[in-house]
Amino acid sequence: MNRLIPFALLVLLAGCASQSRVQLMGRDSGTQYGGLVQSDGQGTTILSVTIEGINYSGPMIRTSSADSFGFIETHSIGGRRSLPQFGTIHAYGDSTTYKALLNSPDGKGLRCDLASSSGTQGGGVCVDDQSRLFDLIYK
Known part of the structure; x- marks a missing residue:
């Protein structure tokens, strides 16, 4: 039975x-x-693309998001006692930005700035070492 746990x-x-x-x-x-x-x-997360037969691959890192976190304190009015209540709030935003730095086996580079509205789809712009621009979408 214990052998099944790792599986x-x-x-x-x-x-x-x-x-x-x-x-x-x-x-x-x-x-x-x-x-x-x-x-x-x-x-x-790894981003891999092929442009004109050249394979580029590298990490895609989250650089910012609209998520927020805060503390809340409330007091009741009326009744015999006014006891404070404490809590936390965590709001998940609707947009996240990413950066990807990709390399090819022959040393060429591709740099991408991306944004996502839901985490599963998004778009952005990539530029290669020759300053060629590419629009990118993913879903």
């Missing part, structure tokens, strides 16, 4: 992984390129 945990963690398709289009042409955003469900 059960592995199955549960594997279910948390996700994958989204990526589309890129260069601003200098209408040619489209593809790729993937892959998350292991444990905080690591």
Whole structure:
């Protein structure tokens, strides 16, 4: 029975992984390129794209979000006693920004600034070492 516990945990963690398709289009042409955003469900996200036969891959990191956290204190009025009540508030925002720094095996680079409205879809702009701009969307 104890031997099944690690296997059960592995199955549960594997279910948390996700994958989204990526589309890129260069601003200098209408040619489209593809790729993937892959998350292991444990905080690591990798963006991989292929542009003109060159594979780029690297980490995609959350840089900011509209999430907020705060404390609240209330007092009741009336009754025999006025006891303070304390609590916390955590609001999840609707937008998150990301940065991705991708490398190819031959040392070329691609830098991307992305935004997401729901965490599962979004878009942004990438620029390569030759200053070519690409619009990127993922879902």
